[in-house]
Amino acid sequence: MHNFNRLDLNLLVTLDVLLSERNVTRAAARLNLSQPSVSVQLGKLREAFDDPLLLPGPRGMVPTPRADELREPLREALENVKRVVMANEAFDPASATNTWRVAAADYGELAVLIPTLRRLRASAPGTRLAVLENNPVRIAKRMEDGEIDLSLQTMDAVPAGLRARKLFDEHYVLVGRIGHPRLNRRPTIKQFCSMEHAIISPSGGGFQGVTDTVLDALGLSRRVVCSVPHFLVAISVIEETDLVAMLPSRLIADKPTLKRVNAPVDVPGYTMAMVWHERSHRDPSHRWLREQIAGVVGGDAEL
The missing domain is CATH 3.40.190.10 (Periplasmic binding protein-like II)
Known part of the structure; x- marks a missing residue:
């Protein structure tokens, strides 16, 4: 680089984001700039460093060897500048x-x-x-x-x-709809296992959870008949059916359509x-x- 004194610090910030995203559109979104503006800045960076820096690839842009050399030192330098500038700066x-x-x-x-x-x-x-x-x-x-x-x-x-x-x-509670015929009181372990349960499976399609691990250790099992990937869906299922579920207590604290009771089995929280x-x-x-x-x-x- 022959014109360091003329290099705008903002260009280095753009380069740092481009090396992270390897995509002009995503970099523009992070920088709150338009895509054409970031493309123009990339052109100036290529001229300043006399290197293409980022080249088109099958899965986004690919950094050149020179860009790979710059990546970590540039990030560290920008972080140091940020710490110096913001050392005594209050956030408004x-x-x-x-x-x-x-x-x-x-x-x-x-x-x-x-x-x-x-x-x-x-x-x-x-x-x-x-x-x-x-x-x-x-x-x-x-x-x-x-x-x-x-x-x-x-x-x-x-x-x-x-x-x-x-x-x-957080801890789990047994939840069903208001008026659920089997939740007038805390169920026995046998009643709990015989109810039809819904379960949240974040990866999708699972019918085993932490409750089932605890029951298995006791030589018991429950009837899990519905598996959904999201808590909101599970809540809707419980509101509209006679299924029950073991749910984190904070999610249903202000739900007047749901009834919560203590389960007859201790399930570890988190x-x-x-x-x-x-x-x-x-x-x-x-x-x-x-x-x-x-x-x-x-x-x-x-x-």
Whole structure:
């Protein structure tokens, strides 16, 4: 590079995102720019570095060897610049225009994000919230690449090297529709096993869950007759039929159409957490977002 002093820092930010996304359209969306603008900036970067940097490939753009050399040093340099610039900068939610990107399964959406959304809209009306698919296998890499700000997941599934904060402990309750003829009182274990159950199978099609593991250890089994991939569907099934289900208690706390009773079997619950990357830990806006979530649904100290 022969013209370093004339290089716009914004071009380096664009290059960092392009190397992460390897797609001009997705990079433009993350940068809140138009696709033609990002294409123009990529042309300037190619000229500045005297290298194509990114070439068309069968599954998006492929970085050149020079681009691969730049990737990690560039990210580290931009993070250092950001820390210096924002060291004493306070976050003003009233004027903020951040787009928060949170990865969550439907439980996290229902139990954490929806309760938090009202506060976000009231305090930071210029911001946006994008809920992304929660793929635990790729969470760490997507956070490292800046694609995701936070992930909502169980504490026991937090990938090594990421920061986490406990939000709350969750437990299961037996749920059926109001007026269900077999839920006037807590059922016996025999009655529980004879009822027709619905189950949530996130991967689809499963008829075994943590409840069945507990029953199996007791030499028992229940009648699971319906398997659905999402909690909202399970709730609708229970409201409209005589099926019952073991559901997390927070999901049905304000559902007047549902009746909850304690199950005659102890099913282990889980701990919900929010997870983030070290690169975002000291960012004032990111810290503010974490505090809003913890303030709405509860939260212990950061780990």
